[in-house]
Structures are given as structure tokens and as C-alpha cells.
Amino acid sequence: MSCLKHLWEDVATQLSVLQMPGVLSFxxxxxxxxxxxxxxxxxxxxxxxxxxxxxxxxxxGRSNVTFKSFxxxxxxxxxxxxxxxxxxxEIVLFPGLKEHWWISDTGLAMVVIGEIIRKLAIITAGQxxxxxxxxxxxxxxxxxxxxxxxxxxxxxxxxxLIWSVGTQIMLCNPISTIAFAIVVWxxxxxxxxxxxxFLKQFFGSDYEDYALRVPSGVPFVK
Numbered sequence: 001m002s003c004l005k006h007l008w009e010d011v012a013t014q015l016s017v018l019q020m021p022g023v024l025s026f027x028x029x030x031x032x033x034x035x036x037x038x039x040x041x042x043x044x045x046x047x048x049x050x051x052x053x054x055x056x057x058x059x060x061g062r063s064n065v066t067f068k069s070f071x072x073x074x075x076x077x078x079x080x081x082x083x084x085x086x087x088x089x090e091i092v093l094f095p096g097l098k099e100h101w102w103i104s105d106t107g108l109a110m111v112v113i114g115e116i117i118r119k120l121a122i123i124t125a126g127q128x129x130x131x132x133x134x135x136x137x138x139x140x141x142x143x144x145x146x147x148x149x150x151x152x153x154x155x156x157x158x159x160x161l162i163w164s165v166g167t168q169i170m171l172c173n174p175i176s177t178i179a180f181a182i183v184v185w186x187x188x189x190x191x192x193x194x195x196x197x198f199l200k201q202f203f204g205s206d207y208e209d210y211a212l213r214v215p216s217g218v219p220f221v222k
Contacts, residue, residue: 033098034091037171044111044167045080051115055122056131069131079183083168083176090173098172110166118159120148129156133195137202145210152217153210154195157188161218188218 049070056069091098098104122129124147127140134141148155164184168177199207216222 033095037098037104038087040108040111040170041167044115044163044170048115048163051119052122052131055119059122059126059129071131079176079180083171083173083180086173086176087171097174100172104170104172107166107168107170107172110162111170114159114161114163114166116159117148118156118163121155121159124148125156133191133198134202135198141202143199143203143206143210145214149214151214153214154188154192154217157192158217161185161188185218185220189221192216192218192221 049072052071053065053067053069056065087098125144128142128144152158161181161184165177165181168180196207196211203210
């Protein structure tokens with residue numbers, strides 16, 4: 001019995017030497033990395049969508065705003081869930097991939113910059129800004145060419161493109177970064193010509209001259 005007892009004590013000692021430093025170090029790193037990156041991600045999402053809804057109410061009035069102004073669709077939810085699945089898989093299988101803090105911080109900066117650009121676009125446009133494309137001209141719908149609209153025609157789209165791609169760079173998600181960039185770009189590449197068809201009808205040559213002077217704000221979209 002005493003022999004077995006000493007043998008067990010030796011094994012336990014060896015296991016503690018092998019496990020404790022490495023395992024604790026890895027767990028602490030994993031915990032800190034995941035906590036920081038995911039908290040930034042969820043805060044960015046909550047702020048973006050809640051502020052969209054609050055600004056819509058402030059500009060158009062509560063009676064004219066629906067929950068669609070939160071801008072949360074099934075496709076959007078699916079994309080975000082898939083991006084989180086990628087994050088959890090990679091942080092377990094390739095934890096070093098998430099430790100490139102200069103990349104993550106670049107993504108965080110993009111999130112902040114994209115948010116600022118989009119909110120400036122909404123505030124500058126005022127009642128002329130809506131989440132749904134207007135197909136009928138209303139009295140309060142004016143052509144906005146000042147402020148951030150001096151630099152790009154669709155700063156709200158520019159801001160969202162930067163913000164959405166930034167969320168994935170912030171998580172160091174290589175697959176979702178590429179996927180978000182392609183999908184969001186494709187969405188706006190189709191939406192901008194459709195929206196501008198009506199804008200040209202509403203404002204005629206004024207909008208055509210404006211479009212010739214100022215870029216769309218989305219790369220490779222005229």
C-alpha cells in the first residue's frame with residue numbers, strides 16, 4: 001500500500017508540473033482575448049442598431065418608425081452567427097491567429113470611423129434620410145450636398161461598409177472579413193443604381209451634376 005501511495009504521489013506531482021503553467025497560461029490568454037474581442041463586437045453591434053432606431057425616431061417621429069429601423073434581417077443575423085462560429089472555431093484551433101492585436105485594433109478603428117461617418121450622414125440629411133428607398137418625392141425630401149455629402153454621395157453606405165468589415169477585422173476573422181466585404185459591396189452595388197434612378201427623377205439635372213462631381217462612396221461603384 002505504501003508503495004502504491006508513493007507511486008500515486010509521484011504521478012500527481014508530474015501531472016501538476018506538466019499541466020499547471022501551460023494550461024493556466026493558455027486559458028488566461030484565451031479568456032482575455034475572447035473577452036476583449038467579443039465584448040468589443042457586441043458593444044459595437046448594440047450601439048449601431050440601437051442608435052439607428054433612436055435617430056430614426058428623433059428625426060421622423062415614433063409613429064413613423066417601425067422595428068425595421070433596427071436594421072436586423074434574417075440574412076444579417078445569419079452572417080453574424082456564422083462569423084461568431086468562425087471566431088470560436090479559430091480561437092480553439094488556431095489561438096495565435098487572434099493574438100495579432102494590431103490587426104484587431106485596426107478593425108476597432110474601422111468600426112468607430114464607420115459608425116461616425118454613417119451617423120454624420122443621418123444627422124446631416126435629417127428628414128431626407130430614410131432606411132427605405134423613397135420611390136415618391138415628398139416635400140421634405142431635399143437634395144443634400146453639404147457636410148459629409150460634399151465628399152461622397154452615399155456616406156451612410158460608406159460608413160456601413162467600413163463598419164461591417166471592421167467588425168470582422170476586429171475579431172481577426174479572415175474568412176468572414178472577405179465574405180462581409182464581398183456581400184456588403186454587392187448589396188450596395190445593386191442598391192445604389194436603383195436608388196439613384198429615383199433621385200434623378202426627383203432632382204433632375206441637379207442630381208446628375210452632383211453625381212458627376214462626387215463619387216458614390218462605395219469602391220468601384222459609379
